[in-house]
Amino acid sequence: MKRAPRTPSEKDQPVRVKVNSEQCQGHLVCAFKAAELFDVDDRGYAVTPDRPLAGEAEVAMARDAANFCPERAIELVP
Template identity: 45%
Template structure:
């Protein structure tokens, strides 16, 4: 699974960072940022889903990773 953060939608609530500091951080302006743009470890997929579900702006999207 891969996470996408739409920085145009992000309003800086930082619920993502609170729920998954291993996946998200914040920038100097207080908006969420991704710590990695690649696939996330399988054990972090549940927390990534929780982050996406808790984002008020729906700025977090989850995508399957094609492993051909």
């Protein structure tokens, strides 16, 4: 008996973290919450990696940083 193709779940989807540069005010709460994911540019604003997040630990760190961002400038996107 053939199995139906598996539908990808949210966990199977690559996720990236993005900072909306128009909303970011440079508080850098994200860099303190998830230093492994956020760098600071020469103007003092958060910069994210240009790659999908690696595993649930990075996704959880990014989600935590997004929740603590006072400007709500961080989002997780597929």
